[in-house]
Amino acid sequence: MQLNYDYAVLINTAAIRLQISTDDIIALEIIKRETNTKNIEDIYFDMVLAVTVADEDKLLETRTRKHIYKQEESTYTVASNKLPSRPVIVGFGAAGIFAALILAEAGTRPIVLERGQNVDNRRERVQRFWNTGELDIQTNVQFGEGGAGTFSDGKLKTGQKDARKLKILDEFVRAGAPDEIKYLTKPHIGTDRLRVVVKNLREKIISLGGEIVFGAKANNVLYKDSKITGVRYDKDGSEFEIETDNVVLAIGHSARDTFNNLFDSGIKMEQKPFAVGVRIEHPQELINRIKYGRFASHPALGAADYRMVVHLKNSRGVYTFCMCPGGAVAAAASEENAITTNGMSEFMRDGRNANTALLVTVDKKDFANDSPLAGIDYQRKIEAAAFIAGGGGYKAPVQRLEDFLAKRQSASFGDVLPTYKPGIVFAEVDSYLPDYVADSLRRAITEMSDWMPGFYYPDAILTGAETRSTSPVKIIRGENLEAYGINGLYPCGEGAGYAGGIISAAVDGILCAERILNI
Ligand SMILES: Cc1cc2nc3c(=O)[nH]c(=O)nc-3n(C[C@H](O)[C@H](O)[C@H](O)COP(=O)(O)OP(=O)(O)OC[C@H]3O[C@@H](n4cnc5c(N)ncnc54)[C@H](O)[C@@H]3O)c2cc1C
Structure with missing residues (x-):
């Protein structure tokens, strides 16, 4: 067409x-x-x-011609269901939202505990952090209503669409996402529209009898004789307990304190490989020209994206991740004195720069020990080194691409200006990333530039460190999706190690709700 x-x-x-x-x-x-x-x-x-x-x-x-067939209708419905007690969902990100929605549709009146604030308060606190460097460790880019995806590009990896994915897309559209997400192969919602979507999904869950408690941080789950009995949580400085027979644990990949508590109380976990690196920013106009040639400014095409993967001889994988066309690099810290980056865009994707994470795979051979939580320590070390390299105040270390390849500190910008807030400082990538990661990045950039001529752009900016691409931990669960040895506890979504992105986390939320409902 x-x-x-x-x-x-x-x-x-x-x-x-x-x-x-x-x-x-x-x-x-x-x-x-x-x-x-x-x-x-x-x-x-x-x-x-x-x-x-x-x-x-x-x-x-x-009409027997190829490519003409009857379209099958696919609708997702949940029958009403009775449970012995109200199910509890910990975390209101993509996984928690869709677990809550399905459980609410079934009439089970779920209770959601979310450590962060509602999306409006959250936006204010995140803006304050970006403007002043004042971090709220409970409400930030990782924590709060909508989860880690709220301040994102809202890219949706839909792949082959089954009934669950169609349900998710349909709910997003009803809640305010653009209709096109249902048919584009690479749809996105944009952070501006996601905030509306999240709010409307919350209202729908409440209208179906669900309850969402903001500012409620689950400290631990309670269990007896291999069976969940409740959740203990903090709110407004006091500790509370809710009794329940079913808990969906959808805490995302950054709830390090909660992982610690769960581990200490005997929940089985294991290490999970992940990846670390930097964000790279190019002029969006350059990416449009590389990908679309003479069609670069065609209004029907929008801002171009790209994706590359390189397998190095040193057995490391290096790949671009979460590319945000016309977006900004987001300061995404959730812990003090630590820097972690990510990317976001508004629906229009009309910012000057394109950014993507450029990541190198790391695994148990790189971690200090065999503890299931060793990957978290590995991330923390890099985040602290980036904070120091940035000179404090959550300013991020930045380096021009040409200078990174030449192993020298940058002294001035060319025609790409960094978008990271609250501020930046010139510092070398090598000062905060392990040498095998920095060297792998250098080798991969050279290979990627062969794949995508123009990717090596001397003025491109590297901002770091990117450490939270996915969970460094997996909470072990069985085929029935319950945590190893604990009936009624459902580790769910990205943090538990069963999803990578908004759609797969939402699908996992639905799967956990289905198990609770015995569908
Ligand atoms: C800046 C950014 C950009 C991203 N861009 C994209 C993108 O464009 N497309 C995409 O598919 N993915 C993107 N991702 C990844 C995506 O956000 C995650 O894959 C997805 O949010 C995972 O959903 P989840 O529900 O498993 O966890 P989360 O969304 O992380 O939600 C977990 C929730 O649990 C809450 N919580 C944690 N601990 C507790 C506790 N103890 N008690 C109560 N509540 C707790 C948190 O506050 C949070 O709200 C991005 C992530 C970030 C940070």
């Missing part, structure tokens, strides 16, 4: 394909749209269209 299509063009194309008149088409819907850039001189959209006609079966009988 040409880039400049409209509804009439779609109707015409569908009519020609089906060999019917345009008047026979009652309704038309885009099911999938993918930008085809195989030939940069001829960029177009690959599309799947769903067409409603009066007698579909008859039409299909006479």
Whole structure:
């Protein structure tokens, strides 16, 4: 399909394909749209269209051509269900939200404990941190309503869509996400629209009988005779307990204090490999030119993205992660005196810079010991080194790409200015990342520049450290999704090690709710 299509063009194309008149088409819907850039001189959209006609079966009988088939309806419904007690969900990120939604739809009146504040208060506190460097360790880019994805690009990795994913997309759209997320192959919501979506999902859960308690930090789960009995939590300086038979533990990958408490009370965990590195910023206009050539400023295409993976001879994998077109590098700390970066964009993706994490895989051979929590210590060490390199006040160390490759400190910027707030300082990447990580990055950048000529852009800016791409811990669970040896405890989502991103965390939330409901 040409880039400049409209509804009439779609109707015409569908009519020609089906060999019917345009008047026979009652309704038309885009099911999938993918930008085809195989030939940069001829960029177009690959599309799947769903067409409603009066007698579909008859039409299909006479149209035996490839690529024409009956679209199966897929709806996700939950029957109402009774549980012995109200289920408790710890954490209101993607996993917790969708676990709560399904449990609320089933009429079980779930209670959600969320350590951070609601999204409006959270936004204020995050803005204050970005403006002044004043960090709130309970409400920040990692913690608070909506979870780690709220201040993000809201990229949705949908892949093959099953009933659960369709349910998630549908709920997002009802809550205020753009309709296009249902059909684009690489959709995004943007942080500005995500904040609205999260609020509306909260209201829906409440309207179905759910309850969300903000500022409630679960300290530990309570269990007896291999069976969950409740949750202990702090709120406003006092400690409370809720009795329950089912707990969904959807605490995300940064709840280090909670991981510690859970580990101390005997919850089985293991180390999980992850990746660390830096954020790299290029001019978005350069990325558009590299990916779209003469179509670079075509309004139908938006800001271009990219993704690269390199396997080095030293057996390390280096890859780009969470690319944010037209976005900003986000200060994403949740602990004092530590710097960690991430990326975010508004829905329009109209910022000057493109950024992506550039990450090197690390695993048990790099960690100090065999403790399941050793990966957290590894992250902390890098985050503290980055804080020191930045000179304090959550200023991040930055370096021009050319200087990083030449192993020298930068003295001035070229035409890429960093977007990280609350501030930056020139310092070498080598001062805060282990040498094998920095060296792997150098080798990979050279290879990536062969794959994507222009990626080596001397003025590109490296900001660090990027340490929280995923969870360094896995909470062990069985096939029934319950924690090893504890009935009624459901480790869930990214933090527990069963998801990587908003969609997969939301799917895992649904799966845990289904197990509780015995679906
Ligand atoms: C800046 C940024 C940008 C990102 N961009 C994208 C993107 O574009 N696309 C994408 O797919 N993914 C993105 N991610 C990753 C994505 O956010 C996560 O994969 C996803 O949020 C995981 O969902 P979750 O529910 O498992 O955990 P989280 O979203 O981390 O939610 C966990 C929740 O639990 C709460 N919590 C923690 N401990 C406790 C406790 N003890 N008691 C009560 N509550 C607790 C936290 O406050 C938090 O709200 C991004 C992450 C960040 C930080």
